[in-house]
Structures are given as C-alpha cells and as structure tokens.
Amino acid sequence: MALGWFLSMSMFLWIAAVTPGPNNMLLTSSTANFGFTRSLPLMFGIMIGMQLLLLLVAIGVGSLVIAYPSLHLALKIAGSLYLIWLAWKIATSRYEKLDTEKGTAQPVRLYQGLLLQALNPKAWLMGIGSIASYSLAGDMYSASVIAISIAMFMVNLVAGFIWMGFGSAIGRLLQSRKSWAIFNITMGILTAGCVALIWL
Numbered sequence: 686m687a688l689g690w691f692l693s694m695s696m697f698l699w700i701a702a703v704t705p706g707p708n709n710m711l712l713t714s715s716t717a718n719f720g721f722t723r724s725l726p727l728m729f730g731i732m733i734g735m736q737l738l739l740l741l742v743a744i745g746v747g748s749l750v751i752a753y754p755s756l757h758l759a760l761k762i763a764g765s766l767y768l769i770w771l772a773w774k775i776a777t778s779r780y781e782k783l784d785t786e787k788g789t790a791q792p793v794r795l796y797q798g799l800l801l802q803a804l805n806p807k808a809w810l811m812g813i814g815s816i817a818s819y820s821l822a823g824d825m826y827s828a829s830v831i832a833i834s835i836a837m838f839m840v841n842l843v844a845g846f847i848w849m850g851f852g853s854a855i856g857r858l859l860q861s862r863k864s865w866a867i868f869n870i871t872m873g874i875l876t877a878g879c880v881a882l883i884w885l
Contacts, residue, residue: 694819695836698811702837702844706807707768707879709848711793714775714872716852717859719792724852728845730798735811735841736834738802742812743820743830764804765880771801776873807879811837 703709708731715724749756771793802808815837821829859865 690819691832691836694815694833695840697818698815698836699840701807701811701814702840703847705875707771707801707805707876708808709844710872710876710879711771711798712845712848713852713855714869715792716849717856717868718778720856721849721853723792724849726795727793727798728849730795731802731845732838732841734799734802735808735837737799738808738812739815739834739837742816760804760809761806764806767801767804768880769877772873772877775876776870778869
C-alpha cells in the first residue's frame, strides 16, 4: 500500500469525521451539559459503532443498502426519526449547574452512541465511501480494510476530542439558566437540521 493512497484515504475520512453532523452535535452538547469525563462513553460508543459499521460495509452489507432502495428509504426514515427524538431531548434538557461528577440528568450512553451509527446516514456514507473508494482488490483487500479501520479510528478520536473541547469551553461560558436554554435549543435545532442532510 502506497503512502499516497493512505494519505488520500485519511484526508477523506478526516473531512467526513470533523465536519458537523449528528455525532459532533451530540458530543458538543453532551460535553457542554455534562462535562468531558461524563461524555467519554458517548464518544467511545460512536467510535465502536463506526468500526462495526465499517466491518458490515466491508463484508457486503453496504451493497445491500445500495441495491435495495426500500431498505435505503427505511434507513433514512428511521435515522430521521431518531435524530428528531435526540434533537428534542437536547432542546428540552433542563438547566442544572454544571457538575461533571454528579447530577441527576444522564448524558447519552455508550450503547446509544453505538446504535446511532446504524441510523446515521453520514456514518454510512463514510463507511461505504471509504470501502468503495479505498479498499484494494484481491489479496490486499483485508489489509486495506484494516488500514481504513485504523485511519477511521484515529480521525474519529481526534475529531471527537475537538468537538468535545468546543463543548467543554461552551460549558464554562454558560452560567445562567437563560444562556443554557438558548444553547440547548440551538443545539437541538442544529441536530434536527442534520435530518435535512439525509434527504439531499
């Protein structure tokens, strides 16, 4: 495998990982509301879900999504409904003075971040796009999928920390009930706005 191939594939994955989308909106909102440490399970759930999705695409499930329009439509509908539900949860989160160790409210859990990837069209595009464009034929197929998996893990880790850092900074700036409400409603709207990207 050539260095140019790896750099090109990593750049594709980096752009897909760092640009706004459901995962990044959730990470920012969770970190602002619950702190960095309590949001780590969400990030790890997202990363595990992305790896499982990549594996499914690599063994052929991605081609089923492309081949059967009704399956693709069902994925879009389920993803849209789930994002709207998450957006509502974010927008209606009640105000609590930020306590990163305690609190009655709970951040999105690891398994929820993992399951989100099955309904996240951006994650599917990332998985299908990377396998379709960068996997190598023949004997190099398995090695190329492993390289894609490693690159995806690294870019998702860095992008996740960037968006969590953004959320952490916001959490320190917001000190009133009104500012929290405005932030949560804004993040809810942005998360719901990701639904529009599904149907483009």
